[in-house]
Amino acid sequence: MLDQLWPLVGATFLGQPILVWCGFLVLIGALLTFDLRVLNRYDHTIGFMESLRTTALYVAIALAFGGLLWATMGAEAGMLFVTAYLVEESLSLDNVFVISTIFAAFAIPPKYQHRVLFWGIIGVVVMRGMMILLGSVMVARFHWILFLFGGFLILTGMKMLTASPAAAEDPSKSKVVALAKRFIPLTHEFHGHAFFARVPSKKGNLRLVATPLLPALLVVETADLLFAVDSIPAVLAISTDAFIVFSSNIFAVLGLRALYSVLSVMVGRFGYLRYALAGVLMFIGAKIFWVELVGPIHAVVSLGVTVLVLGGAIVLSLLRPPAQPPVKAEAEK
Secondary structure, three states, X not given: OHHHHHHHHOOEXXXXXXXXXXXXXXXXXXXHHHHHHHHOOOOOOOOHHHHHHHHHHHHHHHHHHHHHHHHHHOHHHHHHHHXXXXXXXXXXXXXXXXXXXXXXXXXXXXXXXXXXXXXXXXXHHHHHHXXXXXXXXXXXXXXXXXXXXXXXXXXXXHHHHHOOOOXXXXXXXXHHHXXXXXXXXXXXXXXXXXXXXXXXXXXXXXXXXXXXXXXHHHHHHHHHHHHHHHHHHHHHHHOOOHHHHHHXXXXXXXXXXXXXXXXXXHXXXXXXXXXXXXXXXXXXXXXXXXXXXXXXXXXXXXXXXXXXXXXXXXXXXXXXXXXXXXXXXXXXX
């Protein structure tokens, strides 16, 4: 038996040893278990300071992981991880607006919101893992697809600069909710943090129904999928190493979900962040063409530009709030 398993020890998957992938998944599994069984064992409304402490923990772990990559894979790998982590975290800020709207539409009490966000992370790991796997394989086999990514990112950045925020649709009327209703009845009543419950029917027997937490989770997962369509090409444009792309994505999602209760209130103040994100996307897209046609750009340059642009936008937003707040922020008041 050991003789059959031994060859797997040295085997690689997408450029990294299988043991490295397994070790990372074990780490994420341990963090999620600690989050659910220790930090959030009981349903409660997560306060400001608790949210900051949990976020600080996840950020520290992510930076420590980046330091480990620096020590084992080299300085460039460490800087690429941090750059991808910052870009993914920043691009996901828009997701906070959407999740906040979803919770409001389904009237999810604050003490149950973390439960939805937690199980949403499980779906993120699976969905983004599949998308990154597909993207990495396509880049490896068809290198020219990087030019498509570059053009897509430049156009996306230009669209962010020129397009006005669209009015949010009612999440409770989305197609994914309508599809769910075809398979299982939905109730407007909550049964603790349960996604399903058995309630008496008109005939007197018990029937299985879905509580509002299930459609909220389905819509959150759909939103995550749509945001990944934009964010994964951006991170693949930073690094084609599937392990760096996947790990930075997952750590960014963990940190963002931990900070949700704070960001859902504060994110409307970052009025200039949208323009900074547009600039970062166009920079990353242009960098692809530069690297392929002219020559390489050091990882420290990408990291420096990302930090300066995003950090500058956040500081400017706090010091000089825009005269006209974004439409989305107004809609949530």
